[in-house]
Amino acid sequence: MNPIEIISAILISVGIFFLFAGTVGLIRLPDLYCRMHSTGKADTLGITISLTGIALYNLNDGVTLVSVLVSLKIMTIAVFWFIANPTATHAIARSAYESGIKPWTKEGTVEVDLDEQRAKEQK
Amino acid sequence: MDNFILTASIIVSLICILSLYRAVVGPTDVDRIISVGAIGTKTVVLLLLIGLIYKRLDMFIDIALCYAIINFIGTLIFAKYFMRKGVL
Amino acid sequence: MRFLVVFIILFIHWIIWSGQFDAFHLSLGVISCGLVAFISSNIMFQRSDFKELPKEALRFFTYLFWLYWQTILSNIHILKIVFSHDMYDRINPKVVKFKTFLQKDSSLVTFANSITLTPGTVTIYIKDGRYYVHAIDESVAQGLPGDMEKKSGFIFGEEHKNG
Numbered sequence: 001m002n003p004i005e006i007i008s009a010i011l012i013s014v015g016i017f018f019l020f021a022g023t024v025g026l027i028r029l030p031d032l033y034c035r036m037h038s039t040g041k042a043d044t045l046g047i048t049i050s051l052t053g054i055a056l057y058n059l060n061d062g063v064t065l066v067s068v069l070v071s072l073k074i075m076t077i078a079v080f081w082f083i084a085n086p087t088a089t090h091a092i093a094r095s096a097y098e099s100g101i102k103p104w105t106k107e108g109t110v111e112v113d114l115d116e117q118r119a120k121e122q123k
Numbered sequence: 124m125d126n127f128i129l130t131a132s133i134i135v136s137l138i139c140i141l142s143l144y145r146a147v148v149g150p151t152d153v154d155r156i157i158s159v160g161a162i163g164t165k166t167v168v169l170l171l172l173i174g175l176i177y178k179r180l181d182m183f184i185d186i187a188l189c190y191a192i193i194n195f196i197g198t199l200i201f202a203k204y205f206m207r208k209g210v211l
Numbered sequence: 212m213r214f215l216v217v218f219i220i221l222f223i224h225w226i227i228w229s230g231q232f233d234a235f236h237l238s239l240g241v242i243s244c245g246l247v248a249f250i251s252s253n254i255m256f257q258r259s260d261f262k263e264l265p266k267e268a269l270r271f272f273t274y275l276f277w278l279y280w281q282t283i284l285s286n287i288h289i290l291k292i293v294f295s296h297d298m299y300d301r302i303n304p305k306v307v308k309f310k311t312f313l314q315k316d317s318s319l320v321t322f323a324n325s326i327t328l329t330p331g332t333v334t335i336y337i338k339d340g341r342y343y344v345h346a347i348d349e350s351v352a353q354g355l356p357g358d359m360e361k362k363s364g365f366i367f368g369e370e371h372k373n374g
Binding site: 018021024025028029030031033034036037038040041042044045048066069072073076079082083086087089090093094096097098103104105106107111112113114115 | 302324336
């Protein structure tokens with residue numbers, strides 16, 4: 001095991017741990033809006049970290065033009081996913097909200113208007 | 124290192140099965156769509172790990188990109204359809 | 212001008228994704244990128260002047276690094292909630308509405324994605340310049356909209372009207 005292999009193994013493990021945390025949140029949290037918190041954030045970070053680890057391990061066999069291009073492609077997927085995953089989360093959340101699914105709440109107050117609340121506090 | 128990659132891909136497959144729970148049980152249809160999107164995220168990592176096992180990463184990278192784009196567009200289309208109809 | 216910018220962006224991606232540098236593949240790339248740019252260059256960019264584009268791209272990529280740091284912080288926040296045994300005491304979800312001063316589509320999208328990636332908040336709806344944000348507990352709900360609104364307005368050259 002040379003240093004590059006150790007670093008990429010650590011990166012892949014950390015990424016898989018975040019993917020696992022997102023899945024646990026998907027199972028445990030009470031309603032679908034809260035589940036979006038866990039999939040939208042933990043999956044985004046998990047996939048970028050583990051793809052960075054794979055791209056680094058790909059450079060292990062020797063830095064040639066082909067391997068650099070392959071690593072560049074992997075990082076392109078990571079950047080694409082970093083932008084696309086929040087967008088997909090937003091699209092699903094918007095369709096759920098428009099079709100009338102109410103969020104799970106503890107106290108019963110669903111919606112808070114921050115502008116009105118701040119205007120009241122200033123008076 | 125090969126053993127490590129094999130173990131990592133097995134663990135990713137187990138995580139996929141774990142998120143399949145929400146796709147089967149999930150009370151509403153939106154839960155199922157979220158769960159399928161999350162499984163797609165894990166599948167991209169799994170495809171690249173399989174590419175490392177077979178030492179053909181340059182081939183599997185194109186498959187992974189196609190899968191990522193199809194997963195993203197599929198989620199968007201599901202969201203659009205669900206918004207218009209209200210129910211599946 | 213718009214055609215040329217779209218063609219160059221597409222051709223850089225062609226070179227990265229094909230990985231072949233002989234004359235045959237490069238000429239195929241020129242033909243297909245030219246065709247796509249000719250048909251659909253007005254979909255990718257709505258505007259026609261590109262003097263601000265390099266500055267905006269630079270600011271956008273520096274912003275991405277800051278956003279990545281925020282993503283790490285939000286993951287630590289969500290990890291604490293998910294792996295705690297008293298999860299129902301820690302969360303108090305509600306929908307928060309607030310007004311924004313942003314006008315352009317690109318800055319609206321950037322701000323919405325930044326809200327999704329920062330701790331404890333997910334954008335669910337944008338209508339008439341009002342954001343509907345799902346916040347997972349009380350403290351993050353009061354912290355909105357934060358300084359991200361100014362940052363994402365600054366990337367695309369928008370300023371707050373009232374200073």
